[in-house]
Amino acid sequence: MSALRVDAKVVMLGKESVGKTSLVERYVHHRFLVGPYQNTIGAAFVAKSIQLGDKVITLGIWDTAGSERYEAMSRIYYRGARAAIVCYDLTDSGSFQRARFWVKELQNCEEHCKIYLCGTKTDLVVEDRSLRKMKVRTVSLLQSALLTCRCTVGNEKNEASYFVPAEETGINLGQKKDSYFYSCCHNN
Amino acid sequence: MSQRTERRGIHVDQSDLLCKKGCGYYGNAAWQGLCSKCWREEYQRVRQKQIQDDWALAEKLQREEEAAYASSHGAQAQSHSQTAVPQLHPGHASLGAFSKFEEKKTNEKTRKVTTVKKFFSPSSRTPPKKDTQEGRTPSPSISRHASFETDQVSKEFVEFLKNLQKPGREIHKQCRAFIMNMSSKKELSADELSECVQDFYQNMADRLMSHFKGSSESVERVMDQVEKYIMTRLYKSVFCPESTDDERKDLATQKRIRALHWVTIQMLCVSMDEEIPEVSEDVVKAITDIIEMDSKRVPRDKLGCITRCSKHIFSAIRITRNEPASADDFLPALIYIVLKANPPRLQSNIQYITRFCNPSRLMTGEDGYYFTNLCCAVAFIEKLDAQSLNLSPEEFQRYMSGQASPRLHSSEGDWPQSGVTAANPVLAQLNHNLERLSLVSSRQQMLMEAAQSMQADLLSWPEGVQREVSGVLEKYPLQILPRTVSAMDANNADSDGPPPLLTAQVFAG
Numbered sequence: 001m002s003a004l005r006v007d008a009k010v011v012m013l014g015k016e017s018v019g020k021t022s023l024v025e026r027y028v029h030h031r032f033l034v035g036p037y038q039n040t041i042g043a044a045f046v047a048k049s050i051q052l053g054d055k056v057i058t059l060g061i062w063d064t065a066g067s068e069r070y071e072a073m074s075r076i077y078y079r080g081a082r083a084a085i086v087c088y089d090l091t092d093s094g095s096f097q098r099a100r101f102w103v104k105e106l107q108n109c110e111e112h113c114k115i116y117l118c119g120t121k122t123d124l125v126v127e128d129r130s131l132r133k134m135k136v137r138t139v140s141l142l143q144s145a146l147l148t149c150r151c152t153v154g155n156e157k158n159e160a161s162y163f164v165p166a167e168e169t170g171i172n173l174g175q176k177k178d179s180y181f182y183s184c185c186h187n188n
Numbered sequence: 189m190s191q192r193t194e195r196r197g198i199h200v201d202q203s204d205l206l207c208k209k210g211c212g213y214y215g216n217a218a219w220q221g222l223c224s225k226c227w228r229e230e231y232q233r234v235r236q237k238q239i240q241d242d243w244a245l246a247e248k249l250q251r252e253e254e255a256a257y258a259s260s261h262g263a264q265a266q267s268h269s270q271t272a273v274p275q276l277h278p279g280h281a282s283l284g285a286f287s288k289f290e291e292k293k294t295n296e297k298t299r300k301v302t303t304v305k306k307f308f309s310p311s312s313r314t315p316p317k318k319d320t321q322e323g324r325t326p327s328p329s330i331s332r333h334a335s336f337e338t339d340q341v342s343k344e345f346v347e348f349l350k351n352l353q354k355p356g357r358e359i360h361k362q363c364r365a366f367i368m369n370m371s372s373k374k375e376l377s378a379d380e381l382s383e384c385v386q387d388f389y390q391n392m393a394d395r396l397m398s399h400f401k402g403s404s405e406s407v408e409r410v411m412d413q414v415e416k417y418i419m420t421r422l423y424k425s426v427f428c429p430e431s432t433d434d435e436r437k438d439l440a441t442q443k444r445i446r447a448l449h450w451v452t453i454q455m456l457c458v459s460m461d462e463e464i465p466e467v468s469e470d471v472v473k474a475i476t477d478i479i480e481m482d483s484k485r486v487p488r489d490k491l492g493c494i495t496r497c498s499k500h501i502f503s504a505i506r507i508t509r510n511e512p513a514s515a516d517d518f519l520p521a522l523i524y525i526v527l528k529a530n531p532p533r534l535q536s537n538i539q540y541i542t543r544f545c546n547p548s549r550l551m552t553g554e555d556g557y558y559f560t561n562l563c564c565a566v567a568f569i570e571k572l573d574a575q576s577l578n579l580s581p582e583e584f585q586r587y588m589s590g591q592a593s594p595r596l597h598s599s600e601g602d603w604p605q606s607g608v609t610a611a612n613p614v615l616a617q618l619n620h621n622l623e624r625l626s627l628v629s630s631r632q633q634m635l636m637e638a639a640q641s642m643q644a645d646l647l648s649w650p651e652g653v654q655r656e657v658s659g660v661l662e663k664y665p666l667q668i669l670p671r672t673v674s675a676m677d678a679n680n681a682d683s684d685g686p687p688p689l690l691t692a693q694v695f696a697g
Contacts, residue, residue, distance in 0.1 A: 007548065007553075009551060044502070044518045047554065060554070069568075
């Protein structure tokens with residue numbers, strides 16, 4: 001009775017090569033991979049069970065294709081998702097524009113979907129004006145996202161940067177925070 | 189007709205696809221080039237006519253019979269000019285019985301019509317192969333095959349439920365009632381049918397949940413079986429129903445994919461290198477799996493085909509790139525596979541799965557993920573334009589109209605392709621394999637020769653040994669031995685006592 005299964009669909013959204021796949025890999029397999037590895041055939045879909053109190057929740061994490069040419073189809077992907085992790089590359093302002101697009105889309109189409117904003121590759125960031133600009137814009141996006149975080153890339157420094165939880169209730173937030181603590185040491 | 193099908197294999201233009209009656213809908217070779225609606229009308233009309241003809245014939249026969257009867261009773265000398273027909277039936281056959289028989293026959297005919305209709309309405313499986321037969325009469329072997337399949341499923345289902353004892357009977361009863369109920373609701377639209385099935389799943393799952401006290405695994409197991417059972421039984425009536433335009437969409441998609449035959453792997457930015465034998469093998473397997481989807485009846489089995497196809501694609505990408513594929517690699521590859529495979533009745537299958545699959549599987553599980561990707565791939569193919577292939581609109585137009593081919597173009601361009609091998613990797617593979625085979629055969633020849641010489645060696649070896657031995661024997665003749673022996677014998681003879689010594693009482697005692 002205690003192990004009631006709740007399946008939640010989590011979609012990863014973000015421009016190509018912002019590090020969605022690495023984020024998932026890191027979270028699920030606790031690894032960041034530089035070279036070739038053999039034991040997974042694909043990282044596009046992963047299921048991960050997490051324990052939350054007396055419940056075991058199975059997250060189905062859906063990776064999506066971020067290329068602009070598939071933009072029109074992204075709606076098919078996030079239909080019915082309980083949570084969406086919108087990733088952007090802190091070193092690429094273009095990816096931030098795309099993140100805005102997805103946040104808007106999600107707000108319009110999936111009202112029950114919790115949105116998490118995630119800036120990746122903090123270790124590659126050289127503080128400059130464009131980044132500061134981006135930060136300002138991030139704050140404006142914060143209204144819509146439940147939680148934002150920035151993750152580092154590559155090295156093992158684990159610069160788990162800051163979390164700004166806008167709301168702290170509900171299972172989704174809990175499970176997401178969990179994933180964030182793991183994935184905050186991430187790579188691209 | 190044969191001419192038409194021949195042409196179909198290669199290229200079909202618009203006019204071939206449209207209904208021959210010119211109603212604007214797409215026609216189907218299985219329906220003699222008519223659309224489903226016109227075909228039904230046409231078929232009904234022909235059948236009706238045939239029935240009427242049969243009646244007319246029956247009446248004529250009866251009249252002649254009567255006449256013959258009358259004539260046989262009347263003046264026997266009078267012979268009719270049309271004696272051939274009445275002779276078929278001896279004059280004293282009971283007229284009443286005969287007309288009854290005729291009636292029965294026509295009854296049977298009309299029933300046959302409805303079964304034929306039933307056959308056609310849920311769009312017969314793999315139409316292109318069977319159309320020649322089915323166009324005229326339904327082959328009994330096909331219907332038997334279908335019922336065999338459902339029987340098999342029913343048997344399995346009952347077998348499975350036996351383990352559940354009492355609740356099993358309950359489930360069986362419910363399912364049967366549901367199927368009966370569904371078959372009486374023929375006039376419902378596809379969406380309403382879907383709703384009925386989904387409601388049934390939901391109710392069943394809830395009840396099972398309370399029965400198994402929340403063990404979701406057991407519930408899932410039973411639900412899988414329930415799905416298998418009811419969907420196999422309902423397949424014919426709910427797959428690609430006439431009330432929807434699924435069939436039209438199928439044909440549109442098929443045509444679209446055909447028109448896009450020129451799209452290359454480079455245009456889609458797919459990271460698969462088909463020159464690697466393992467990769468091309470995976471590609472072939474993926475294509476086979478996605479085509480196989482149409483032959484399955486249960487939504488879950490169809491999903492299984494998609495998942496298998498996806499796994500092959502992942503493996504192909506991993507071999508090419510030496511790292512696991514992300515969705516950024518996977519989706520283009522899937523699009524490429526769909527374009528290459530042009531799976532039959534793709535839209536109908538997608539609709540069928542969406543309507544009748546157990547929703548929990550579709551929304552969250554791995555199968556659901558791959559299915560969603562397939563939907564995306566199809567959506568992409570439908571909307572595909574110059575921009576999505578990084579081509580200029582002019583180039584796209586030229587390719588679409590068939591004025592230019594990127595393959596020819598590319599051989600002059602910078603893509604590393606060389607002659608025939610590049611144009612056809614399969615051919616290159618074939619040549620490669622042939623070379624290997626000839627190498628293997630020459631090696632085998634060498635092996636055989638070596639084995640034969642070894643055998644000869646082995647045969648001659650004992651002879652050699654024998655010869656050597658006899659040589660030695662000749663060299664050192666045996667005559668020497670008797671001399672020494674005789675000397676010993678002489679000694680022994682001198683002592684004169686050994687035999688009694690050998691039988692000494694030591695043994696006896």
